[in-house]
Amino acid sequence: ESVDVVVLGAGPAGLTLGNVLIDAGIDCVILERTSRRQVQTRTRAGFLAENTVRILERHGLADGLRRRGREHSRCEFRTEDGRFALDYAGLGRGERHTVYPQQELVSDLLACFLAAGGRIRFETEASAVLDADTDRPRVLVRDRDGRPDRWRARYVAGCDGRHGAARNSLPPGAVRRHHSDHGLSWLGLLAEAPPSMPAVAYAVHGRGFAGHMARTAEVTRYYVQCERGTSAESWSEDRIWDELALRMRTADYGPLNQGRVIQRGIVDLESDVLEPLRHGSLFLAGDAASLLSPSAAKGANLAVLEAEILGQALIADLLRGDSAGLERYSDQCLSVIWRAQEFSHWMIRLLHDVPGPDSSFQHALRRSRLASLRTSRSRQNWFAENYVGV
Numbered sequence: 402e403s404v405d406v407v408v409l410g411a412g413p414a415g416l417t418l419g420n421v422l423i424d425a426g427i428d429c430v431i432l433e434r435t436s437r438r439q440v441q442t443r444t445r446a447g448f449l450a451e452n453t454v455r456i457l458e459r460h461g462l463a464d465g466l467r468r469r470g471r472e473h474s475r476c477e478f479r480t481e482d483g484r485f486a487l488d489y490a491g492l493g494r495g496e497r498h499t500v501y502p503q504q505e506l507v508s509d510l511l512a513c514f515l516a517a518g519g520r521i522r523f524e525t526e527a528s529a530v531l532d533a534d535t536d537r538p539r540v541l542v543r544d545r546d547g548r549p550d551r552w553r554a555r556y557v558a559g560c561d562g563r564h565g566a567a568r569n570s571l572p573p574g575a576v577r578r579h580h581s582d583h584g585l586s587w588l589g590l591l592a593e594a595p596p597s598m599p600a601v602a603y604a605v606h607g608r609g610f611a612g613h614m615a616r617t618a619e620v621t622r623y624y625v626q627c628e629r630g631t632s633a634e635s636w637s638e639d640r641i642w643d644e645l646a647l648r649m650r651t652a653d654y655g656p657l658n659q660g661r662v663i664q665r666g667i668v669d670l671e672s673d674v675l676e677p678l679r680h681g682s683l684f685l686a687g688d689a690a691s692l693l694s695p696s697a698a699k700g701a702n703l704a705v706l707e708a709e710i711l712g713q714a715l716i717a718d719l720l721r722g723d724s725a726g727l728e729r730y731s732d733q734c735l736s737v738i739w740r741a742q743e744f745s746h747w748m749i750r751l752l753h754d755v756p757g758p759d760s761s762f763q764h765a766l767r768r769s770r771l772a773s774l775r776t777s778r779s780r781q782n783w784f785a786e787n788y789v790g791v
């Protein structure tokens with residue numbers, strides 16, 4: 402079959418883009434490897450920046466998050482030098498987060514796309530994008546019965562994450578990958594327990610980092626830094642709660658609400674950026690364009706922003722023959738991506754003792770970094786601007 406735009410992947414990037422395109426009457430299809438159920442139950446991000454909410458609102462995609470999302474504007478640091486909180490809505494640009502679980506956002510985006518008559522093929526895995534250097538690229542797929550099929554398009558939007566067909570189809574040398582492995586890992590947990598405080602809490606401890614992030618009134622996300630190569634199952638629930646209590650210094654600051662651990666997984670802290678974000682008729686957005694370590698909660702926000710920029714550029718090209726937006730797309734997104742990467746890298750250095758031959762020097766720098774965040778108003782303004790901004 403033939404359409405104007407084939408969108409690979411039904412995550413925040415692909416579904417936002419699908420909605421933007423269909424709103425303008427562009428003929429498009431979304432191809433998604435997994436089932437509708439899997440797409441709607443994958444728990445990942447939760448913190449949406451104001452700019453993300455504004456973009457979604459502009460396209461009539463924010464009803465759910467306006468109704469069920471919760472405003473959030475406080476974070477707390479627990480360190481060997483004491484505890485301090487930042488009310489970031491009163492700092493920087495005065496912006497706050499909306500806490501809204503990613504699976505709910507994705508469900509809303511999907512419902513809007515389908516209600517507008519959008520076409521989506523679940524359980525359809527793209528295996529390759531061919532002829533991307535021409536103006537008739539093709540996407541090879543396998544449908545849910547394993548039968549091969551193909552789509553032709555004018556443009557292909559690769560929104561299929563870091564292991565998707567878009568990245569894998571880039572010919573050697575066409576795009577450069579900047580990569581950093583921070584050598585650190587987190588055990589990410591979802592606990593069936595109400596949040597223990599009205600703040601995101603970052604605990605910096607000699608035994609490693611621990612984090613507390615609200616998700617809903619009943620569910621809280623926790624992170625515990627662990628050895629690289631650890632299996633998520635090797636930690637018992639008792640060990641998880643003991644370690645969280647120790648690192649979050651509950652003896653000094655009060656207990657955590659405990660509950661059943663309902664989901665767990667290991668996150669290796671890695672970052673990468675592809676450059677440029679375009680190869681001919683193939684464009685990359687979201688995690689396919691750049692992977693951010695979750696230390697600064699930026700990935701889903703960048704995915705929505707890039708989808709909006711790409712959507713407007715595709716509309717201008719396909720409806721008005723104006724290709725300037727598509728030509729600018731990569732540079733425009735890369736400047737935002739690198740700024741988010743820089744902040745996320747700074748957060749990693751704020752929250753961890755990075756091992757290495759100069760570890761005592763790094764440890765002292767880390768304490769000093771926290772001290773300036775605690776005491777310097779201009780540092781706090783900078784933090785707030787970057788923490789909520791994209």
Ligand code: FAD
Nearest residue numbers: 410412413414434446447527561687688698699700701702
């Ligand atoms: P994805 O959500 O990964 O979607 C890609 C889609 O493409 C998937 O549905 C996949 O099945 C599909 N796909 C893959 N390959 C193919 C193929 N070959 N053919 C067809 N379809 C394919 N970000 C934040 O902003 N805030 C947070 O608080 C936050 N917390 C996080 C916590 C965790 C534990 C993790 C892992 C991530 C977190 N992130 C956070 C990052 C955020 O979840 C991602 O950046 C975001 O999901 C990226 O959206 P995307 O649409 O680019 O990719």
